[in-house]
Amino acid sequence: MSQMSVSRFVLSAVCVLLFAVIGKIIVLDGDLVTDTGTGQQTRPLFSSLKNEYEFDNQPYAVMIDNHSFGRPYHSGLGAADVYYEALAEGGITRIMAIFDGPQGLSKTGPVRSARPYFVEWASEYGAVYLHVGGSDAALSDLVSKTAGVFNIEGMIYEGFDDYFKRDRSINRPHNDFANLVNMERDLLKTSDGDTWISGVDEPGFQFGKIKKSNKLLPENATEVKINFGVFPQYNVKYIYDSESSTYARYIGGVPHVDKASGESLTTSNVIVQFTDYWVIDDVGRLEFRTTGTGNAMLFRDGKAYKGTWSKEKNIAGSNSPARTIFVTKDGSEFKLSSGKTWVEVLNLEKNVVF
Helix, strand or coil: HHHHHHHHHHHHHHHHHHCEEEEEEEEEEEEEEEEECCCCEECCCCCCCCCEECCCCCCCEEEEEECCCCCCCCHHHHHEEEEEEEECCCEEEEEEEEECCCCCCCCCCCCCECHHHHHHHHHCCCEEEEEEEEEEEEEEEEHCCCCCCEEHHHHHHCCCCCCEEEECCCCCCCCECCCHHHHHHCCEECCCCEECCCCCCCCCCCCCCCCEECEEEEEEEEEEEECCCHHHHHCCEEEEEEECCCCEEEEHHHHHEEECCEEECCCEEEEEECCCCCCCCCCCEEECCCCCCEEEEEECCEEEEEEEEECCCCCCCCCCCCCEEEEEEEEEEECCCCCCCEEEEEEEEEEEEE
């Protein structure tokens, strides 16, 4: 047996141990979904609302380079369902894109390094977590048994069956791209060819219309500005289009474009989560408070809804990672519109203008 075959065998064995959860078919029923096997009703993981929703894809969480030098090379970003955007260090933001399976993507990125707060958010999806390096805190979390994700480190797998491959026409470190198709083919297969999925007991967000309430008095929000700091190239703007019921995304004053598809990014929902963060080292890396409570906002359909978020700490050894729950002022969970969702995480409410 060749060295590559031995490596692939070991990787497959590890995957079987970590992902021994059977997929399931679920059928939508209003804001809930029903597992046809057990009859249990839960919330859908992703936003592809159909008469029948097939929840048998392994979520991938990919750390995306959002440096102004790397952003022109964004590839595959438009195929994601959920996005998290937050500061990394030095006033530069980073994006974590959550994909419902590989989506036929052979070039996704550029992929950058891990941060512990992104790892924790990825755990809410039971995701395969793709990154290239990371902070000491993030790497420590990823090698622990409580991270709640399947860790794929690009520094290890670079060049291995093109799981990660550098585009030599682009300067480092903005040139490492992941091949989700090859990873799905080789790393996450059982002996009978099925894909193991991690699954979570209560996945995702709620979708549906927002019921009118005296406590819910939305404000008009056809243009939303999100300012992350002193560097304008990282500030974000969303402009609502009533015909498509989506927001066009701008960053640094220009449309945010996926180079691979040539299409500008749009979204149906923007969630803003307000929390605390602080500098933890000489490099300027940050630590975010991801548990407890705080204020939040939801933008959808050209309207703004104010609310709060809450999250408990993960219980060691539990197969049900704690989830961030967003609720409106009447105490009901945020109802999202069918489509993509961006979660913007920052500290000051004054930095959100609409």
